[in-house]
Amino acid sequence: MAILTTVGLMAVPSFYDFAVQYDISKIFVLALLALSMSFLWGYVGILSLGQTAMFGLGGYVYAIVAMNSVDTATAALIGIVCPTLFSAVLGYFLIWGRIGDIYFSVITLAVTLILEKAIRATSGDRFVIGKVRLNGQNGIPGVPSLEIPWEAKATLFIDGVYYLTAAVLILVYVGLRLTLTTGFGQVLVGLRENRRRVELLGYDSRHYCLGAFVLAGAVAGLAGVLFAVWGNFVGPSLFDLDRAAQIVIWVIVGGRMTLAGPILGTALVVTLTTWLGTQGVGQVTLALGAMLTLFVLLFKKGLLPTLSELLSAVARWAASRRAAR
Amino acid sequence: MSAPILETRQLSKTFGGVKAIDRIDFSLAPGELRCLIGPNGAGKSTFFKMLTGQHRPDGGQVLLNGQDITAAAAHEIGRLGIGIKNQIPDVFDGLSVAENLTLAARFILPKAAAARKVAEVLARVQLEPMAGRLVGELAHGQRQWVEIAMVVAREPILVLLDEPSAGMSVEETARTAELIREINREATVVAVEHNMQFIRSIASRVTVFHRGRILVEENVDKALSDRRVRDVYLGRSAA
Numbered sequence: 265m266a267i268l269t270t271v272g273l274m275a276v277p278s279f280y281d282f283a284v285q286y287d288i289s290k291i292f293v294l295a296l297l298a299l300s301m302s303f304l305w306g307y308v309g310i311l312s313l314g315q316t317a318m319f320g321l322g323g324y325v326y327a328i329v330a331m332n333s334v335d336t337a338t339a340a341l342i343g344i345v346c347p348t349l350f351s352a353v354l355g356y357f358l359i360w361g362r363i364g365d366i367y368f369s370v371i372t373l374a375v376t377l378i379l380e381k382a383i384r385a386t387s388g389d390r391f392v393i394g395k396v397r398l399n400g401q402n403g404i405p406g407v408p409s410l411e412i413p414w415e416a417k418a419t420l421f422i423d424g425v426y427y428l429t430a431a432v433l434i435l436v437y438v439g440l441r442l443t444l445t446t447g448f449g450q451v452l453v454g455l456r457e458n459r460r461r462v463e464l465l466g467y468d469s470r471h472y473c474l475g476a477f478v479l480a481g482a483v484a485g486l487a488g489v490l491f492a493v494w495g496n497f498v499g500p501s502l503f504d505l506d507r508a509a510q511i512v513i514w515v516i517v518g519g520r521m522t523l524a525g526p527i528l529g530t531a532l533v534v535t536l537t538t539w540l541g542t543q544g545v546g547q548v549t550l551a552l553g554a555m556l557t558l559f560v561l562l563f564k565k566g567l568l569p570t571l572s573e574l575l576s577a578v579a580r581w582a583a584s585r586r587a588a589r
Numbered sequence: 590m591s592a593p594i595l596e597t598r599q600l601s602k603t604f605g606g607v608k609a610i611d612r613i614d615f616s617l618a619p620g621e622l623r624c625l626i627g628p629n630g631a632g633k634s635t636f637f638k639m640l641t642g643q644h645r646p647d648g649g650q651v652l653l654n655g656q657d658i659t660a661a662a663a664h665e666i667g668r669l670g671i672g673i674k675n676q677i678p679d680v681f682d683g684l685s686v687a688e689n690l691t692l693a694a695r696f697i698l699p700k701a702a703a704a705r706k707v708a709e710v711l712a713r714v715q716l717e718p719m720a721g722r723l724v725g726e727l728a729h730g731q732r733q734w735v736e737i738a739m740v741v742a743r744e745p746i747l748v749l750l751d752e753p754s755a756g757m758s759v760e761e762t763a764r765t766a767e768l769i770r771e772i773n774r775e776a777t778v779v780a781v782e783h784n785m786q787f788i789r790s791i792a793s794r795v796t797v798f799h800r801g802r803i804l805v806e807e808n809v810d811k812a813l814s815d816r817r818v819r820d821v822y823l824g825r826s827a828a
């Protein structure tokens with residue numbers, strides 16, 4: 265199944281033009297972001313609205329470092345490390361402070377907002393890092409794409425970015441799946457099932473929550489770097505509240521208790537949003553809201569778990585038919 | 590008499606004006622198998638939860654082998670070797686029986702040794718055929734066994750069992766009594782129970798709680814025939 269999907273995704277560029285590849289790459293990047301949130305929410309049970317903060321941080325750090333004529337691979341690495349460290353510090357204070365789950369969401373949201381406001385306030389000549397002007401509201405244009413290591417002076421073009429984002433998404437997905445099978449991952453699964461029992465067995469859940477938060481921060485940062493590479497642009501909208509809310513929708517639609525669900529949810533909702541936009545429906549947000557409500561009511565666990573339950577029900581029914589005959 | 594493994598001094602807990610536990614002095618000798626009984630709402634579960642860091646006491650002290658654990662967090666107490674089966678099954682419903690036990694065993698053992706431990710504990714609770722089944726799909730009695738097995742897999746020094754035979758059939762109850770006696774060979778045990786026959790079959794000493802206080806503490810025959818105990822239990826023991 266996974267192999268088939270991989271082959272299918274890798275074949276897309278031979279059939280579709282750059283515009284399609286460009287759109288799909290964006291979905292891959294956003295799906296990474298959704299993955300980072302659902303890993304936290306679905307397994308550790310904490311709803312972080314700060315994943316966009318890590319996303320934006322990753323994008324900005326990559327842009328600033330790369331535009332200061334550092335090679336882009338190093339810039340990408342620094343772009344991932346910064347949000348990871350930031351997650352570690354933020355997570356430490358939030359988790360060791362033993363604040364409630366609701367406050368966790370509220371504070372991570374506040375952190376995102378603060379970062380957004382701070383970036384918006386950086387217009388003018390005073391805000392320059394190295395050679396790069398931060399430009400406040402307007403963002404930083406002309407962010408370089410990744411250099412191709414084996415070709416001098418060449419950078420990834422649209423098809424290259426497509427392959428890169430597809431590969432990264434698949435790797436991160438597989439990596440997270442594998443993480444869940446390790447001793448550390450099994451405790452995370454345990455936390456999802458029953459936090460009190462995990463504690464009673466002697467595990468200090470705070471270490472595991474922090475580990476998951478940092479890992480999720482790294483994935484969100486990586487998504488941010490890729491987003492900057494993809495669009496050759498970073499702006500304060502990276503930290504957007506709108507997006508912070510939309511990720512929740514993608515994850516809920518796909519099913520937060522799985523890792524594949526949020527990827528599917530992102531693809532579906534982003535495609536739908538774009539399509540609604542081109543259809544001249546004025547109220548895209550309204551339509552999205554209605555859709556979310558419908559989803560929560562119809563499929564409590566999300567699309568993917570519901571689909572697989574349906575499939576196994578059909579299989580059971582078919583088996584009983586065969587047995588009856 | 591040897592130093593107590595567990596001791597509480599003037600332990601108290603109030604819930605919005607209700608004294609759930611009222612200045613309890615309790616002491617347990619190492620290796621003992623004690624039964625804790627008392628009518629509904631007597632404070633038995635609250636007492637257990639204070640011993641395991643699930644409820645913070647309002648006053649008094651809890652000592653484990655002389656060490657003050659009154660303010661310790663649940664995971665620290667788990668680490669020190671108190672294992673508890675809560676009244677409402679507290680298991681990982683979405684995981685298989687084997688995965689439940691592995692999570693418990695892995696805390697103290699490396700991978701290979703943990704696998705051996707899981708196999709051994711599975712055999713003890715006779716759940717081997719269920720190893721791959723999701724715990725959420727099991728019958729109530731079996732889920733209780735999974736929880737007991739998880740507690741045992743952690744090799745605790747003190748085991749607290751809150752109504753281990755509740756909702757079990759007669760055969761399951763008998764098997765549970767046997768299991769508790771087995772656990773008692775390696776650990777000190779306190780069990781909350783309502784089933785008088787069950788209590789007689791496992792315990793020698795009984796502590797009776799009533800309205801957050803210790804009413805009687807006696808050997809099993811004396812305690813169960815005590816007038817005061819009969820009075821507070823009326824309506825319950827008849828059943």
Ligand SMILES: Nc1ncnc2c1ncn2[C@@H]1O[C@H](COP(=O)(O)OP(=O)(O)OP(=O)(O)O)[C@@H](O)[C@H]1O
Pocket residue numbers: 604607608609627628629630631632633634635636676
């Ligand atoms: N979390 C809570 N909040 C408020 N009151 C509580 C809470 N837990 C227990 N109580 C109250 O404390 C008292 C003791 O309850 P507890 O559950 O300890 O009794 P119990 O002896 O275990 O009873 P049972 O045999 O029914 O399990 C009861 O009056 C109960 O209503």
Ligand SMILES: [Mg+2]
Pocket residue numbers: 633634635676751
């Ligand atoms: Mg109780």
